[in-house]
Structures are given as structure tokens and as C-alpha cells.
Amino acid sequence: MSTPSTPLPESTAPINARAASVLKWGFRISAVMLAIGIIDSLIRGNDIPTNATRLADLVPRLLDGDGGAIVTLSIVSMIATPVVATLVVALGFLDLGDRRYARLSFAVLTVLIVSVIAAFVRQ
Amino acid sequence: MDYVQWIELAAASASAAVLGSMLGLGGGVFLVPIFTLFFGISTKTAIAASAVAVVTNSVVGSQTHLRNGFVNLRLGMMLQVTTAIGALIGAFAGVWAPDKALRIIFGAVLIYSALAMVRKRQASYDTSHDPDPHELGASFKDGGKDVKYVPSAIRTGLGISGTAGVLSGMLGVGGGVIQVPAMNLFMMVPLKAAAGTSAFMVGITSVATAFVHYSDGNVDPTVVAPAMIGIFAGGKLGSTLTKRLKVADLLIIFVVIIAFLGVSMFLTGIGIHVPWQR
Numbered sequence: 528m529s530t531p532s533t534p535l536p537e538s539t540a541p542i543n544a545r546a547a548s549v550l551k552w553g554f555r556i557s558a559v560m561l562a563i564g565i566i567d568s569l570i571r572g573n574d575i576p577t578n579a580t581r582l583a584d585l586v587p588r589l590l591d592g593d594g595g596a597i598v599t600l601s602i603v604s605m606i607a608t609p610v611v612a613t614l615v616v617a618l619g620f621l622d623l624g625d626r627r628y629a630r631l632s633f634a635v636l637t638v639l640i641v642s643v644i645a646a647f648v649r650q
Numbered sequence: 651m652d653y654v655q656w657i658e659l660a661a662a663s664a665s666a667a668v669l670g671s672m673l674g675l676g677g678g679v680f681l682v683p684i685f686t687l688f689f690g691i692s693t694k695t696a697i698a699a700s701a702v703a704v705v706t707n708s709v710v711g712s713q714t715h716l717r718n719g720f721v722n723l724r725l726g727m728m729l730q731v732t733t734a735i736g737a738l739i740g741a742f743a744g745v746w747a748p749d750k751a752l753r754i755i756f757g758a759v760l761i762y763s764a765l766a767m768v769r770k771r772q773a774s775y776d777t778s779h780d781p782d783p784h785e786l787g788a789s790f791k792d793g794g795k796d797v798k799y800v801p802s803a804i805r806t807g808l809g810i811s812g813t814a815g816v817l818s819g820m821l822g823v824g825g826g827v828i829q830v831p832a833m834n835l836f837m838m839v840p841l842k843a844a845a846g847t848s849a850f851m852v853g854i855t856s857v858a859t860a861f862v863h864y865s866d867g868n869v870d871p872t873v874v875a876p877a878m879i880g881i882f883a884g885g886k887l888g889s890t891l892t893k894r895l896k897v898a899d900l901l902i903i904f905v906v907i908i909a910f911l912g913v914s915m916f917l918t919g920i921g922i923h924v925p926w927q928r
Contacts, residue, residue: 532778533800536785539723546723546850547716550709557706558882561875579869598871602702605878606860608709609853616723627785631727635854638734642741642858646865 542619546612553608557601564597582647610639656876659689663880664887667707669904671888678704678823678856679763681877682756683911687918687927691873693749693756697822698863699873701856704824706878708853710885712846719790720846725801725839728786729811730851733825736815737855741862744820750919756821757916763827764909775838777802790843801837810836819859824852 568575573594580588580599588596617632662684663677670677678700685696715721744752778787778798787800801807810832818825826848833844863869914924 532798533780533782533787535787535789535798536724536782539788540719542723543716543719543721546721547713550713550716554706554709554713557709557878561878565875575871575875577870577872578867579864579871579874595871598875599869602869602871602874602878603864605709606702606705606857606864609705609857613854616727620723620727625724625785628724628727631731635727635730635734638731638738639854639857642738642861645738645742646861648865 667884740819753919760912
């Protein structure tokens with residue numbers, strides 16, 4: 528008689544689906560903003576700058592309708608997408624009652640947030 | 651706006667994404683040397699662009715892996731702890747490191763990757779009866795069959811992931827070239843699950859690199875934007891081509907490309923000018 532296989536922990540399929548949705552929408556939002564930024568720069572005849580807009584200047588430049596700032600926002604939103612996905616995964620593990628992996632996911636999220644804060648502070 | 655350079659950068663990024671997705675890598679290993687050698691872009695700007703491109707490739711590519719159950723989120727989050735810390739350390743080291751040192755390290759990593767691909771082998775184990783103290787076991791459907799596995803050698807995996815994170819943060823590559831074989835050969839994770847989990851992880855790993863370089867003023871939208879457009883197109887094309895082509899037959903070509911780029915980066919790093927360097 529063969530040995531029964533090790534029972535698996537509860538499936539993360541619902542969390543996988545939620546994370547996939549976050550990635551899908553992050554991609555869509557970033558792609559649309561990239562297109563808007565490039566088209567805006569072309570229409571206005573402005574060159575896209577060779578330096579990304581600083582975070583501190585991003586909102587005022589966006590309010591001015593600056594195409595370069597919209598391209599920077601597209602880049603920042605793309606980089607931020609995995610951060611949001613990690614948050615969704617952490618919350619998903621909490622929903623599942625899996626505290627160990629919720630804690631690990633929040634630890635990863637903390638490291639990511641430290642890198643974002645470091646970026647703000649250095650600017 | 652230099653339209654010709656935009657088209658060239660987008661085409662180069664699309665090619666890197668196609669090659670990367672066919673090999674189960676993020677594509678970053680191709681982008682930094684292509685940008686620096688053929689476009690005359692500074693190493694740090696190339697690393698920043700590559701990091702954003704790796705995030706983009708992961709965001710585009712891992713959606714399918716997540717839905718197909720190839721991403722083991724528990725394993726990914728556990729390994730990501732040391733990978734993310736390593737990436738943060740590596741990113742700051744990369745910002746401070748001299749340009750030539752980065753080229754030498756990058757060249758060495760590419761040459762290692764080429765050798766690793768030559769020796770690439772796929773290991774398959776039955777771990778479904780192994781004890782699972784960390785509750786990392788998972789399953790996925792493969793050709794109608796239910797593949798069940800329990801990852802092992804967690805400490806080894808955490809150590810390798812930390813190293814992959816440092817290199818990834820320093821060089822703007824995703825680290826898949828180290829993570830996938832480590833998960834498959836040492837942790838006994840089936841290749842599809844290793845590639846899927848790694849595809850999701852590299853996006854998270856590259857966040858730290860991208861933000862640190864953004865704060866340092868190395869993110870150049872005239873390089874990053876065409877790279878992102880190229881990745882959008884190349885990522886999709888790569889996954890379509892993977893279904894039609896025999897990747898094993900093309901492996902030797904990829905090894906030659908990587909070895910060529912690696913040797914070029916190494917030579918320029920030690921101050922030897924190569925004729926194709928712009």
C-alpha cells in the first residue's frame with residue numbers, strides 16, 4: 528500500500544487571482560498614462576525631459592498638464608504596482624487566517640516601504 | 651524628441667523581453683549591456699531603466715502565472731524577505747559604486763549566466779510525500795495532471811535569494827537567472843512553479859532598485875519610456891513564440907549572445923575599448 532501524500536496547506540488561489548487583478552490594473556493605468564504623456568508632449572511640441580520629475584514637484588507639474596510629469600507618473604505607478612500587489616497578498620493571507628505568511632508578506636512590504644521612504648528622503 | 655533612438659530602444663527592449671520570456675528570465679541581463687555598449691548610455695542610467703523594465707516585464711508576465719497556479723505565494727513571500735533586503739543593500743551599493751566596477755561585476759555575472767545555461771538541466775522530483783513543516787506545499791495543473799510538490803532546503807534557498815537580491819539591486823537585473831535554478835535544483839520545486847514564482851518575485855525585487863535610482867536622478871524617461879513600450883510588445887510576443895518554437899534549439903544562440911555581452915562589459919570595465927562600443 529502506498530504512503531498517503533503530505534496534506535497541502537489551504538490553497539492560495541483566491542489570493543493569486545486578486546494579485547493578478549492588481550497587476551492587470553497597474554499595467555493598464557501605467558500604459559494609459561504613458562500614452563497620454565507621450566501624446567501630450569507631441570501635441571505641445573515639448574521634448575520629454577531626460578530626468579524624471581522629482582516626487583516633490585510631481586503634483587504641481589501634473590496640475591500644469593506637463594507631459595513629462597505624466598510620463599514620470601506612469602513610471603512611478605508601474606514601479607508601485609508590485610508594492611500594492613504585496614499588500615493585497617498580505618491582506619489575503621490574513622483573510623485566509625494564515626498569520627505566518629501574513630507576517631512574512633508584511634515584512635516584505637516593510638522593506639519595500641523603507642526603499643520608497645529612502646527615495647523620498649534622498650530627494 | 652529623437653524618434654530614431656526611441657524606436658531603436660523600444661526594439662532592443664522588445665528583443666530583450668522576447669529572449670527573456672523564452673528563457674524564463676526578466677530580460678534585464680540583456681538590457682544593461684545593450685544600453686551601455688550600443689547606445690552609449692551611462693551604466694547607472696541603464697541599470698535604472700533595466701530595473702523599471704524588469705518590473706514592467708514581471709507585471710505583464712506574471713498575471714498568467716498567478717492565474718495558472720504556477721506562483722507559490724507562500725514560497726515567494728518567504729524567499730522575498732531576504733531577496734528584498736539584499737536588493738535594498740545592493741541598490742545603495744550600486745548607486746555609490748564606480749561605473750567601471752559595475753561593468754566588471756556585470757560582465758562576470760553574464761559570463762556565469764552563460765556557463766549556467768550551458769549546464770542547464772531540469773530536475774524533476776517527487777516530493778509530494780515529504781514533510782512540510784513550513785506549510786509551503788502546493789499543486790498546479792500541468793497537461794491535465796495534478797502536480798503536487800513540497801519545497802525543501804529552505805535555509806539554502808533563503809541564502810541564495812539574499813545573494814540574488816544583492817546582485818539584482820546592484821545591477822538592475824531581476825535575479826531570475828539565479829532564483830529559477832536555485833528553486834529547481836536545491837529546493838526541488840518543479841521548473842514551471844520555479845519560473846512562475848520567480849517571475850512574480852523579480853518585480854517585487856526590482857522595486858527597491860528602481861526607487862533608489864529614481865531618488866538618485868538616474869531614471870531617464872527618454873530611455874525608460876521606449877523600454878516600457880518595447881517590453882509591453884515583447885513580453886506578449888515572447889509568450890506566443892515560446893509556444894511555437896523549440897527553446898532548447900535556440901539555447902546555444904542565447905548563450906553566445908550573453909557570453910558576447912558579458913565579455914564586452916568586462917573588457918570595457920577594465921578599460922579596454924571594444925570596436926562596437928558607442
